[in-house]
Amino acid sequence: MALTVISCFTLSIKNSDRGSRLLGQIGLAAAIGTVILSTSKTGLIVSLLILAILIAYRFYQWKGKETILFLDLSAMALASTAVVVFSFWNPIMYGLGRDPTLTGRTLIWEIVIQKIWQKPLLGYGVSAFWATGSPYAVEVGINVANDYIPPHSHNGFLELALSIGLVGLTLFVVDFCQSYGLALQLAYKAKESSKIWPFAFLSFLLIYNMTESILMRLATIFWVVYVATSISLKLKKQ
Incomplete structure (x- = not known):
């Protein structure tokens, strides 16, 4: 279902055909709703992460140096987050009420x-x-x-x-x-x-x-x- 979310989102953001864009938007809403109703945490997290990546791509597309700066800062942020998460994995998971x-x-x-x-x-x-x-x-x-x-x-x-x-x-x-x-x-x-x-x-x-x-x-x-x-x-x- 996460793949359906991604497919519908890409269809809705870069398409000269208005009907296809509308179809993508309807499909996106339906797919997100299905993921939420399925209670699949993996599917929901993956869907949200990919949507965040694609939205960021849309914002920084064709912006030259700004895109490079964004990618550098994103890499630094992800690396820092990964270090913190892995260093404090058990406390974070227990704090969220999850199984480490x-x-x-x-x-x-x-x-x-x-x-x-x-x-x-x-x-x-x-x-x-x-x-x-x-x-x-x-x-x-x-x-x-x-x-x-x-x-x-x-x-x-x-x-x-x-x-x-x-x-x-x-x-x-x-x-x-x-x-x-x-x-x-x-x-x-x-x-x-x-x-x-x-x-x-x-x-x-x-x-x-x-x-x-x-x-x-x-x-x-x-x-x-x-x-x-x-x-x-x-x-x-x-």
Whole structure:
């Protein structure tokens, strides 16, 4: 649903067709309402973060040095916020009445990282680690909670390292950084919504995979969309 929010927002801000803009605005309102009613905190947070990024992009587009200054200040603010949050993680979470383990996610990550280093180069194979009857998945589950086997790592980047190793993860990071740079360039000079889409989608993919695993998952379309977006950006560069 967070992806629907992003799609409708991009459709509503850069489109010469008034009907399409109106459709995007109606879809955006409906999508945000659905996210709120679903009580999905991850979906709501991701939607709000991406909307904030896109609104900031709209404000600083075509402003040259002001854009560079904004990006520098944003990077500094994010880095400072990250340092404070990680330094005082437990007090902050307890103060908000939340579980510091993110509903067991940090416990899963700790064990998954240990498992990654046991087969660091090529990993365990796509979806093999969490396959039905896998002793690795059972071991992770025992360390998290009784009678519970996690379906995935709850982190897309750790999931890639499990599936295709650090070699595959490195190749993905290189490709993602290249694609994101091209998407930023395309969005900066965009005059239509289709040119904002790659930037919006890649931002969503980066943020959402911090707490969920949607990279190279067989039951989702996100990997297909990522590959298509990455290839289209590189073709436009040529």
